[in-house]
Amino acid sequence: MDLNTITAVAHPQTRCDLPVWTSGDAWLAGGTWLFSEPQAHLTRLIDLTDLKWPALTITENHLTVAATCTISQLDALACPTDWLAAPLISQCCRAFLASFKIWKTATVGGNLCMSLPAGPMISLTSALDGVCTIWKATGGEQKIPVIDFVTGNQRNRLTPGDLLRQIDIPIAALKRRSAFRQISLAPVGRSAALLTGSLDADSTLTLTVTASTVRPIQLSFPKPPDATALRAAIEQQITEELYHTDIHGKPLWRRHMTLRLAEEIRGELLDTAWP
Incomplete structure (x- = not known):
C-alpha cells in the first residue's frame, strides 16, 4: 500500500546520523505491517537498512540477533550440534504461516515491536532468555529481558x-533440551496458544506461555513438577484477565489448550506419559 502522507525518508548510516524523533516519524525495517494498511498519521520514515547491522553474530556467550534480521536469515542459521534447543528456531519461524515474500522481508525486531500476543519471535526469544538492547531516544542504552x-x-x-537494536540470546539457553507446542483455531490460522518448555542440566523446568496470553508468561520449576503441581502453578500465575480474546480464540478455550499443551511439554521433557 502506498503511504501518500510521507514527505521524507531518512537514511542514517550510523547512530549519530539518526534524526531527532518527531511526531509523525516511524522506523522502517521490513515494513510488512507498515505498508499493509493506511498510516495517515505518518510524515517521515527512518530507514534502518543502511545501518547494515550484521543479521546474526555468534560469540562465546551469546547469539546476537539484530532487530533487522529477517525471518529467512534466522531460519537459515546453521546451528552447532550442541544447541539442543535449535529446533525452536525453525518451529517458531514456521508459526508465522507466512509466504516466502514475508519471510524474506519481515524482521525479528519488527515482530517484537508489534507486540502481538501471537508474535512467534516473541515466543522464541522469551523462551531462550533473550535480552533486548534498546537505543534510547534520550541517548544511552537500556537492556530489558524479552519476557518483560x-x-x-x-x-x-x-x-x-526508542529503537530496538538487537536481542542477545545466551548460548547456555540454546544448549537446553526443549519442547514446542502450538495450536490454531483454523488449520492455517494465527497461533491461539504457543508454548515452549526447556530443561536445564540441573533439572529446572521452564515453561513459557505465549499467544494464549496477552503477554509472554514464564514459569520456572526448580524441581520437576507432577501434573497437579504444573496445573496449579499455571492457574495461579495466569489469571483470567491475562488470557487473550479475539476471533482466533476465546479465553476459555485458550486456557484449556494452555493447560493441555503444558502437560504435553512436561511429559515430553520429563519422559512421562500424558493422556
Missing part, C-alpha cells in the same frame, strides 16, 4: 523515539 519487554496486546516498554 512485551507488556500487553500491542504494548511494550518502548517510548517514542
Whole structure:
C-alpha cells in the first residue's frame, strides 16, 4: 500500500546520523505491517537498512540477533550440534504461516515491536532468555529481558523515539533440551496458544506461555513438577484477565489448550506419559 502522507525518508548510516524523533516519524525495517494498511498519521520514515547491522553474530556467550534480521536469515542459521534447543528456531519461524515474500522481508525486531500476543519471535526469544538492547531516544542504552519487554496486546516498554537494536540470546539457553507446542483455531490460522518448555542440566523446568496470553508468561520449576503441581502453578500465575480474546480464540478455550499443551511439554521433557 502506498503511504501518500510521507514527505521524507531518512537514511542514517550510523547512530549519530539518526534524526531527532518527531511526531509523525516511524522506523522502517521490513515494513510488512507498515505498508499493509493506511498510516495517515505518518510524515517521515527512518530507514534502518543502511545501518547494515550484521543479521546474526555468534560469540562465546551469546547469539546476537539484530532487530533487522529477517525471518529467512534466522531460519537459515546453521546451528552447532550442541544447541539442543535449535529446533525452536525453525518451529517458531514456521508459526508465522507466512509466504516466502514475508519471510524474506519481515524482521525479528519488527515482530517484537508489534507486540502481538501471537508474535512467534516473541515466543522464541522469551523462551531462550533473550535480552533486548534498546537505543534510547534520550541517548544511552537500556537492556530489558524479552519476557518483560512485551507488556500487553500491542504494548511494550518502548517510548517514542526508542529503537530496538538487537536481542542477545545466551548460548547456555540454546544448549537446553526443549519442547514446542502450538495450536490454531483454523488449520492455517494465527497461533491461539504457543508454548515452549526447556530443561536445564540441573533439572529446572521452564515453561513459557505465549499467544494464549496477552503477554509472554514464564514459569520456572526448580524441581520437576507432577501434573497437579504444573496445573496449579499455571492457574495461579495466569489469571483470567491475562488470557487473550479475539476471533482466533476465546479465553476459555485458550486456557484449556494452555493447560493441555503444558502437560504435553512436561511429559515430553520429563519422559512421562500424558493422556
